Amino acid sequence: MCDQYVRDNEVPVVHSGTDAFMMIYDDMCEPQDQSVSYPSRNTVVKNSLTAELAIYKEHVELYEQRAKFELTKREQNINEQLRIVISDHNFKEETLKKDLHSIKLQLASTIKHNKSIVEEVSLLKKDFKQKENKYLADFLNIKTLKEKVEDKLIKQDQSLQMIHMLCKPRPNSNELKRVAIGYKNPLCLTCAKQA
Known part of the structure; x- marks a missing residue:
């Protein structure tokens, strides 16, 4: 061809x-x-x-x-x-969902724990304030008892005149009975002066 x-x-x-x-x-x-x-x-x-x-x-x-x-x-x-x-995206998404769920549970647990701590602290503050007031009252009572005991110890085996001189002036005394500045005039001394 x-x-x-x-x-x-x-x-x-x-x-x-x-x-x-x-x-x-x-x-x-x-x-x-x-x-x-x-x-x-x-x-x-x-x-x-x-x-x-x-x-x-x-x-x-x-x-x-x-x-x-x-x-x-x-x-x-x-x-x-x-x-x-x-598939990688789905796996990561599931992992992130699980992590988010666990973080939410931890957050709820932490919030609950914090609330219980706040309540406990407020109860402790209230209890502390009550105990502080009680101890302050007890301290003041003990202080007055101490002063009374000290007065009694000092006054023991002392003469009446000496006891009045050693004792501190009492604030609830009458101003008219005062003889000198800062000292009370005991009733027994005024009686002795008159006799």
Whole structure:
């Protein structure tokens, strides 16, 4: 088939520029009935072009199949990566939910503990204030008892006049009975002065 095409398309070799010009001119002046005059040549060209077209169609189909295969392979890789990312995301989300739940429980426990501590502190403050008041009252009672005991100890085995001189002046005494500044005038001394 190729040999026939070469024989049908044999062109004389051009040796000079005028020969080439003449050839082109002759081709232009010839009638356009080449298709009629060369039916076998057109058939050969048509067949060769049809064969080339079929080859190109096969190449296109193969290329499309390869592209589809590569695309499906890429899609599979992308789907696999997406599945991995989604499963990782879901795992992290579940982990974060569990952590959040445990933190909420810890927070509730801490708040409850803090409330109990605040209540305990307020009770302790109240108890401390009551005990402080009680101890202050006890201290004042003990102080007055101490003064009474000291007075009794000092007054023991002393004369009455000496006892009045050693004792501290009492604030509940009458101002009219005062003889000197800061000292009380005991009733027994006033009685002794009068006698």
